[in-house]
Amino acid sequence: MSANFQDRDLVLPGDVLFEGRIRTGENTYRNQEQVYATHLGLVNYRPDNVSVTALSTGYMPLVGDQVIGVVVDMDLGEWRIDIGGQELAVMGIPDAVDRPFRTDYNMTRILDIGDTLVAKIVDLDRRRTPVLSILGPGLGKVYEGFMVRITPSKIPRLIGKKGSMINMVIKETGCRVAIGQNGRILVSGPNREREELVVKVIDKIEREAHTSGLTNRTQEFLRQLKERKQ
Amino acid sequence: MSKKPTTKKTAARKPTARTKKPKVDSWKRADGRAFDELRTLKIESGVLPNADGSAYIEMGRNKILAGVFGPREMHPKHNAKPNEAVLRCRYHMAPFSVDPRRSPAPSRRDQEISMVMRSALEPAVFLERYPRASIDVYIEVLEADGGTRCASINAAAVALVDAGIPMKDLVAACAVGKIEDKLIVDLGDYEDKKGQSDMPVAYMPKLGKVTLLQMDGDLSTEEAGKALELAIEGCKKVYEVQREALKKKYGIDQPQDKPQELPPAEPESEEEPQREES
Secondary structure (H helix, E strand, C coil): CEECCCCCCEECCCCEEEECCCEECCCEEEECCEEEECCCEEEEECCCEEEEEECCCCCCCCCCCEEEEEEEEEECCEEEEECCCCCCEEEEHHHCCCCCCCCCCCHHHHCCCCCEEEEEEEEECCCCCEEEECCCCCCEECCCCEEEECCHHHHHHHHCHHHHHHHHHHHHHCCEEEECCCCEEEEECCCHHHHHHHHHHHHHHHHCCCCCCHHHHHHHHHHHHHHHHC | CCHHHHHHHHHHHCCCHHHHHHHHHCCCCCCCCCCCCCCCEEEEECCCCCCCEEEEEEECCEEEEEEEEEEEECCCHHHCCCCCCEEEEEEEECHHHCCCCCCCCCCHHHHHHHHHHHHHHHHHECHHHCCCEEEEEEEEEEECCCCHHHHHHHHHHHHHHHCCCCECCCCEEEEEEEECCEEEECCCHHHHHHCCEEEEEEEECCCCEEEEECCEECCCHHHHHHHHHHHHHHHHHHHHHHHHHHHHHHCCCCCCCCCCCCCCCHHHHHHHHHHHHC
16 A cells, blocks of 8 residues: 655656555556556545546546537538547537427528537437537537637636636636637637737646646736736 | 777787676677667657647657547548547658658558557557547658667657557567677667667566567577567666656646746837837
């Protein structure tokens, strides 16, 4: 029973994190009495489990996630949407239109190939294909702004505890920011300069996601940038 | 030129019986390396912004780019496996990577190395976590100088970790060969062509498992055993460089209490007072 690293050390796949009986958390695997890391990340030792906070991951779709995707294909009665997961998500007409279902909808009027949308995962079907919906507040087709991509594992840091980080950024810059759990962020604001401010902040948060006291430093960073602009 | 004085020295020392061992140790290869010395090795991860993961390796004069995409949907779909992901590798040498120019069409050798790389990397990847998906590894050899399959595996392993694909361990690769009846580690192009044998080995250092073992030429059973040991030692050295490369990209280099620096915006702040003065 022993830990081989300090808490929050950087570990690589194959590193033995723990020897002994313990539960394996995220991004780890067990081989007999040893717990190994599967991702590059920061190790977390808890009394009852060991896990790794990955610094680079793909996106694993989960029900309830808000995601940002692009329509890449259309079929009879459904759109296929790239959300950066291992397969395309689907969305049927009843999930896109809040009206009684009719068969004579012109689908391209609602969403066409190439359109970007903010959607919510409402289900994973029996092949684990995500099923999306754009019915709900803050969801739907996107008409303006631009998209930033970061590693999905760093999204919680961008949001902050109960949204503290992202609300601060929105308040300071006056931009609208939609965050997808799949690592895509949509920024739209009153002018280009403000939007670029947000992009700079997101870059900073991605680079320093593993450090503590980030919200306060980000706020100061934003104010400095703004002063410089004036 | 530099070789001659050393041979003279060893010849002068020869009469005393106990100098026999140092003589073996001081034997230098065509490029001046010791028998177990690797070529200069440099790895950089995250070099291709549009790939999910990438790496660039310089192993001696080899210059190789690796890009990883996925896990993503498999096309054509009938190649997908219902129970696990498929790892696809494409090894390609640029036309200008060797002299004389080489046809860019995939050759028999390219196909073999692609297959060999796939089977060397497969044991390290948790393919069962992504059923019906594909993970694609693209290798582009920009400059070749012998041992490109080992260098490609080294780069691909770093790129896979950079892409955030769950792995059991990294894979490090290194070749061992025989020239002038002596075993040598990490062959260069000259040694590859003139040597008596060549044995590329890929190894998972933390799990202690060999994932690739090929052999060209002749090695006795005893030599082969010794060669494998040397190769594993070489792989461990390579592994340290791979680790450093990944740590450098994701490393926690800035202490938490350090005030944030703003280098990109600084010229602006300098310009502004100047404008006011003028």
